[in-house]
Amino acid sequence: MSVRWRRTSLIVLLLLLMTGCWDRRxxxxxxxxxxxxxxxxxxxxxxxxxxxxxxxxxxxxxxxxxxxxxxxxxxxxxxxxxxxxxxxxxxxxxxxxxxxxxxxxxxxxxxxxxxxxxxxxxxxxxxxxxxxxxxxxxxxxxxxxxxxxxxxxxxxxxxxxxxxxxxxxxxxxxxxxxxxxxxxxxxxxxxxxxxxxxxxxxxxxxxxxxxxxxxxxxxxxxxxxxxxxQKKAHTVYWIKGQLGSTIRPVKIPGEENEIITELNRLSAKIKTTVENGDILIGIQLGGYGILRENNTQLDLSRSQKIIMVQNYLNEQTADEVKGVIQEIQALGTDVLGFGLAVHRQHPQEWRTLKKDWPRHFRKARVEVEVKARLEETGMTGSSLVLKKNELRP
Amino acid sequence: MSNRFKRMLSKDRAPRADHLRLDDELSGQKVSASLNHNEERLRDIFRNCSDVRLRPLHLGEGTRALVIFVDGLVDAKGLEEVLLLPLMARGQHYGEHPQSSIKELFDLQAVAARQTELTGDLSELVRGILGGQVALLAEGEEQALLGNMSDPEKRPIGEPGTESVVRGPREGLTESLMTNISLIRRRIRSPKLKFERTTIGELSQTRTSIAYIEGIVKPEIVDEVRRRLDRIRTDAILDSGYIEEFIEDTPHSPFPSVQNTERPDVVIAGLLEGRVAIIVDGTPFVLIVPLTIWSALHAAEDYYEHFIYTSAIRMLRFFLLSVSFLLPSFYVAITTFHPQLIPEALLLTIAAARENVPFPAVVEAFLMEVVFEALREAGIRLPKPVGSAVSMVGGLVIGESAVHAGVVSAPTVIVVAFTGIASFSLPRYNLGLAFRLLRFPLLLLAGSLGIYGMGFGVIALIVHLVNLQSFGVPYLAPVTPRLSGNLKDIFIRMPRWAMNERPAFLVGENDTRTPKGQNPANNKGADNE
Structure with a gap:
């Protein structure tokens, strides 16, 4: 063992003794x-x-x-x-x-x-x-x-x-x-x-x-x-694209009870237009629905009934989402990613808009369109607790 | 006292002479024409050697002869029937012209032994006798006739104790050089397979054979083996391990650069890849050079089982190799330095187990590793029937009760046990030893510097491995230096028909092993036509 080797190993050993080296716990x-x-x-x-x-x-x-x-x-x-x-x-x-x-x-x-x-x-x-x-x-x-x-x-x-x-x-x-x-x-x-x-x-x-x-x-x-x-919060996450699934009740005119659907594979698209400082935000929400409960007198084995339910689902959801957005707009806090969409789609206009974005956000016009597809109705068409003559034609 | 002792030990006490060498004493001495003189000389040489027999014979008409052999080394029955009886009969028959007939007998070497030789050199004669030959000396002859009738006691061929296989040949090599050579020759019936004789050990005169296949092996490697074997000067060779230490490339490295095996099929597989085997009389362990680390991770059975299964097992083996080397240090490093790396639930379990343990994790792991090694060593040394029982009971008792007593934590015992199992799975015992040994310094590094320290250790190891060579072949070849096209038998094993070439880093000129185009899937159509 050469002197150099010995000296090196001694230095290494001494290094280990230095307090700073020890963070063993x-x-x-x-x-x-x-x-x-x-x-x-x-x-x-x-x-x-x-x-x-x-x-x-x-x-x-x-x-x-x-x-x-x-x-x-x-x-x-x-x-x-x-x-x-x-x-x-x-x-x-x-x-x-x-x-x-x-x-x-x-x-x-x-x-x-x-x-x-x-x-x-x-x-x-x-x-x-x-x-x-x-x-x-x-x-x-x-x-x-x-x-x-x-x-x-x-x-x-x-x-x-x-x-x-x-x-x-x-x-x-x-x-x-x-x-x-x-x-x-x-x-x-x-x-x-x-x-x-x-x-x-x-x-x-x-x-x-x-x-x-x-x-x-x-x-x-x-x-x-x-x-x-939480129910309204789901809307926020849906628009932000962070939500996995959501439950939506559907009210059918003339029916006492509701149809309950579950929407999966949710998607959201924001399309913005800026004209003379007026901002129009179009939101398109999508999803695929599973029918979980049918407490109405509808016979859902018929496809036009399903389409009817689907239309009501889309309308009612859009209304509700719109309501939530208005509530948030009143606060002036853009938690929905509208600003990001405007920035991406209209980078030139954003330069002026960003200085006073909360105000612009507050007065932005919002249109909501929901395009959910009802795909599964479960194992039966109509509710089994109903007799045939109780079904709506 | 100390002075005298020192003097005894001091190197300049006496002039160092190579007086072990038998040849020096007898060199140049000739067999004389006088039988009496020869007998006197031989009796002096073999003084007190009670196993050496000198049997005087009368070949009629006063012509005397002397038969010399070592009892137990020669075939006693053959000696009587083949040599003594005809000689005596001959003496009676040729009674009238004894002198000429003896001359004839010597000139024609007319003795019914399987190999005969004439020598006039006394040292050669003595060596021949001790090597198991029968010597015949006659009055008036200046030469001795040596006949090979050697038939030493030997162990029957059995299954090898190490390297056991589920599928594959079950013959193991034995202690007898000739048996071993015959086991190899039986599988390669080609004159290209050479066995070069040499003798090592001044006193033991151990017969050693260098085996290779001409045309496949690189001549430089054979030359290197010859040169290194010639360099050895020692009194005796009791096992090939003696030779291994003399011919290693890097004697200070824990990694072996010479492979040893007890299986003839492994020897032949090595020869066919262009390696050189060194067969030593007196031990079933044959040395194979050069060794690369990869062949040290391959078991014989890899080549007999289906390639898909073998490839999977090889991956497992590489994983277990890293486990046996890294797991204890990794456990210590993450529990003492990097607990954020452990998933929550596991962390809580480990923390709960460690709660009352008095030692730091590194001490605990070190302790258990030492206990484990001790159990293993005890298991090997004890007589077989006791050994396994003791190690089993010892493991259970120490593992169980140590945890219960709160001296060590249960996760440590699990880690150490798994490490042990992993280290048993390496097919080459000597390579496993290297990794087993190195995991202790690595454990200390991990215990003092965490994963950072482990990184240091592993890098140092890789640098070391890359620097190693075995008989001129890089230790990590063909992975580094990369020889593409040679990776068919490293991490996985390709099917036989796809391994067309011999390893390029070993083989001289003849590198084709299996001609291409033998994939049975492609040949199906041809059979039908």
Whole structure:
């Protein structure tokens, strides 16, 4: 072994002893964070809440008694200070690389998310595939402390409830940051809610009324300006092309009850025209329908009846979508991607339009056309509970 | 005490002489015409060698002769019937002109042995006797007649203990050089197959044979093998492993550059690819050179089973190779440095299992790997009936109770066990050893620097492998350096009719192995016509 070789290996060995080289941290020396909440206190300081997993309650051979997580809150003038305040109360260094859900209190959302977003996009340990949810009607700290019967960690429940409604929670944070940074769009976030305390035992058993409530609409400064309940929120995601499927009831004139359809393979097309500063936005929505329920006296084994239902479906859906769009237009927040469409289709005009886009958005004329095709009617034509003579001709 | 001991060990204690060599003592000495003198000389040489027999004979009319042989090395019955009896009868018959008849017998080499030879050199005579030949000396003859009647005790041909196959020849090589050569010759009935004799070991005089197929092998490789074998100077060769260490290209590398096998079909497959085999008397392990890392990953059965199945198994083997090398370090690296890489549910399971473990993951994994290696070693060393039982029970008890006691976590045991199984699946034991050994430094790297460290280790390994050569052939050929058209038998195995050429990096001129156009699917029509 030559002197050079020895010297090199000595240097390498000494390098290993340098403190900076060691970021080894055992799993049982870390507290794993699975959900994180942020809210605003009355005095304007931030309150951060973290949900930690308790590993020894999670394993297969543990008794399973008690909850597998606990929550700790801390206060501070910035996210980081609030986080440090939490660290003072936790016996292990915490690890946020698996944080799948960030919950935002309604009060904080109204005052603006801009100051906290920076940390989430800067910190390398934060994954981009994080779901951000606005909590409505209950404080964030209380919400995080709720347990959910199906999931050992309620953090997974927040995430999965969002996923189960045919939306992609992985993209929430990315889409929010992109919309916030773009010059056309305004961001949206899903809203969850739960029953506020005190909870009865029954409530605790059933997840305390935890549910996906709808969608929060933010303006360009990331301030919450309005809420849409889930049914209306579906429209927004449909137009944005993010929705997988939706349920549409169809009212038939002269019938007491409704036909229920489910639309899949949804599509959306936005066509814009700009003339002398007047903006016309044409929206064409498409989809393929499955008939789920027929509570009317129609015999759907006949194709003209199906076409009739299809026409009513398209008309009624278009009306409803139009209503939702008008509601959003009143807020002046373009969460529907109209600005993007105008920018793409009329780049010259956009240069002047973009300076005052919220105003233009507000007064833009919108036409909605729905072209859904009803493809499947199920196993029977008419409802089996009806006799032949009860059917409408 | 220490001074005296040091003096004993010191190199300049005595002039170093090569006094092991038998030839030096006897070189130049001739067989004399006087039988008495010869007998005296031989009795002196074979003093206290109780297995060497000197049998005086009378060939009538006072003509004396002497038969010398080593008891146990020669065919005793044949010796009596074929040599002693006719000689004595001859003595009676040619009683009148004994001298001329003896001369005739020597000149014509008229002894009923399968191979005879005359020698006047004393050292050659002694070597012949010790090699199992029978020597005949007669009064007045300045030469000795050596007859080959060697028939040493040997083990019957059995199934090889290593490299077992489900389908394929079941004959294994034995300790006898002649048997091994015959096993190979029986499968290649061509004069192109050569067995060159050489002797290695000053005391053991171990017979060694260099086998190759003329016209296929590159002559430079044979020359290189001869040169390296000639270089060896040692007292005895007890196994081909002795030779392997003398002829390796990179003696300090853990990777073998010489293949060894117990199977005659593997030897022949090597020869047909243009490799050279070194067969050593006294061991069933034949050396094959040059070795590339890929042939070290191929099992004999790969060529006997269907190619689709074989290709799938080869992929599995490459995967298992990386598992046996990387899995423990990968586990340690991601659990201690990069927990964000583990899916949530798995992370929680691992975290739950690790909750009460007192050691860091790297120490834990290292500990279990050492225990595993110890169990394996104990299993090999113990007598067979005890060995397997002990290792099984040991594994269960240590694995189970260590987890229950909370000394190690269950995932670590799973990782170590899977690593062990994966390392057993490599068909070449010596290559598996290299990877088994190297996974320990890699584990330490992973435990100190995470995946970054693993990257370091793997890059260092690849740099090392690329630099290796075996008898002038790059170790990773034909993948790197890339020889396209030679990849039909590396990661997958093409069907026999598609492997038309011998490996270009090994073969001299005759590189066609199977003529093209033998795909049975294309020949169906031709049969019907």
């Amino acid at each position: 055992e799993l049982n020396e870390q507290a794993l964070i699975f959900a994180w909440g942020m809210d605003l206190n009355d005095d304007g300081s931030y309150q951060a809440t973290a949900q930690f997993a308790i590993p020894h309650k999670m394993g297969s051979n543990s008794g399973g008694a008690g909850r597998a997580f606990f929550t700790i809150s801390g206060n501070g003038g910035s996210i980081y200070e609030a986080a440090k305040d939490i660290q003072l109360k936790v016996s292990r260094a915490w690890f946020a690389g698996h944080r799948r859900a960030i919950l935002i209190g309604e009060r904080l959302a109204k005052s603006g998310l801009a100051p906290i977003l920076d940390e989430y996009s800067r910190n390398p340990i934060v994954r981009l595939r994080t779901d951000i949810l606005v909590v409505k009607g209950i404080s964030v700290a209380d919400f995080l402390a709720l347990s959910y019967p199906l999931e050992q960690l309620s953090a997974s429940a927040f995430f999965r409830i969002h996923q189960a409604s045919d939306l992609n929670p992985d993209l929430t944070m990315r889409d929010f940051l992109m919309a916030h940074a773009s010059e056309e769009d305004c961001p949206v976030l899903p809203v969850v809610t739960a029953q506020a305390k005190p909870l009865s035992d029954e409530d605790k058993q059933s997840g305390a009324g935890l549910r996906l409530w709808g969608t929060a609409i933010f303006d360009k400064d990331a301030r919450l300006v309005g809420n849409l309940p």
